[in-house]
Every structure is written in structure tokens, then in C-alpha cells.
Amino acid sequence: MKMWRLLSGGWGFWVRMLALLWFLIVAGLVISRLSQRTCSKRLFPHRDDLESSAQEAGLVLDVLQLRYWLCYGSLWGQLHERRNPAWESDVELCVLREQATDDRQDSLVTQLEAAGFTAELDARRGLLDVYRSDGTPGLVQLIFFAPDSVNKMYRRDGWLHRSLGADCTAEPELHCFPARLVAAPLKRRAFGHYEMPVPWVGFELQKYLYPDSWYRDYAPSC
Known part of the structure; x- marks a missing residue:
């Protein structure tokens, strides 16, 4: 009981x-x-300086009338918090290779150096690493994309990517995406204290650059 x-x-x-x-x-x-x-253990302490460097590098691209936009991790940051991700030590700007001929690339490097940067070309991967000449931490990476007029797509430039062939479906490393997503004129959105060009339809571009993970949380695991 x-x-x-x-x-x-x-x-x-x-x-x-x-x-x-x-x-x-x-x-x-x-x-x-x-x-x-x-993710406090991975925070980059010079985010304001880095965003300032990106804006000044963008001004050089504007003067040369080269179309560019925030992409990869920097675009995720703009979409989620209107600035570069707090843990990233670089800003990624994608640039159309069809506008950046060899002569204009030389002018781009010259203008960047005149603006206080050091530019290092990586022809293999089709990109330009841009650093502050005064040693300010952070990297602005200009990533070139070439046109595929047959499929109305853009794909990563550089001889490494050109060696992969032209089949975007078979070669995911080409990071192909529809040309309409970066058709001129591109809108500018808040990026820290500045405004930077972004592709059309927001995160739509990320579906092509991150086909297997675009729908996940963009923050890293600590």
C-alpha cells in the first residue's frame, strides 16, 4: 500500500x-x-580596415569601368549582416575578365599601386591579390571570370581553369553561373560603412558557387 x-x-x-x-x-x-x-577565437580584428581597403580598391575598378561585385564569403557577409564576415581576413570581389584585357590589367595594377596597394597576379588561378602597401592587415582578392557566350554563362578564369574544358556540369571547379546575375547596372548595397555592388537576386549566385552547401548556416564551426 x-x-x-x-x-x-x-x-x-x-x-x-x-x-x-x-x-x-x-x-x-x-x-x-x-x-x-x-566563433570568438577566429575573429579578424581589422574588419573596418579591410572593408575600407575593399571600398578603395573598388574605386579603382570604377575608374577603369570594370564591372565587379561582392562574391563568395564576402557576399554571404553582405547578405547576412551587411558587412564582411567577422572571421574573414579577406574580401572577395569578382571581376569580368572580358573587360579586363591584358592592357587594362596592367592599368589596373598601376592604378592600385598609385592608390597605396601592392598587387600580385596569380595567372594560374585567375586572380589578383591586393594588399595595403603600408602593411595594414587584410587581403582584397580580385577574382576574374571569363564569358562562355555559347551557354550565356560566366566561369572562373586562369589557365588552371581553362585546362578543365568547357563543360560546366562536369567541372564544378569552374563555378559557372548565368550571365544575367551580373548584368549591368549592378545595384549597390551596404557593406560596413560603404556600399558595394552585388549580383542580382541576392543569394541566387551562391547556389552556383556553393551548390552543396548554399542553404546552410554560413558561420563556421569553432
């Missing part, structure tokens, strides 16, 4: 215990999620 009273009177206790256990599990998941999004 005493055992029955203990069991029958203990249902409320067990319900409270199960509720507490459930709360602890949910709280643990929330704390884990927040710690991943904050």
Missing part, C-alpha cells in the same frame, strides 16, 4: 524531472549554436 502511494504520488515528480531534462537539452543546444555563430 505504501509502495502504491509512492508511485501514484510520484507522477508529478517524474513529469517535472522530464521537463527539466528537456529544458537542459534544449539549453545546451542553444548555447552550442550561439558559440558556433560567435
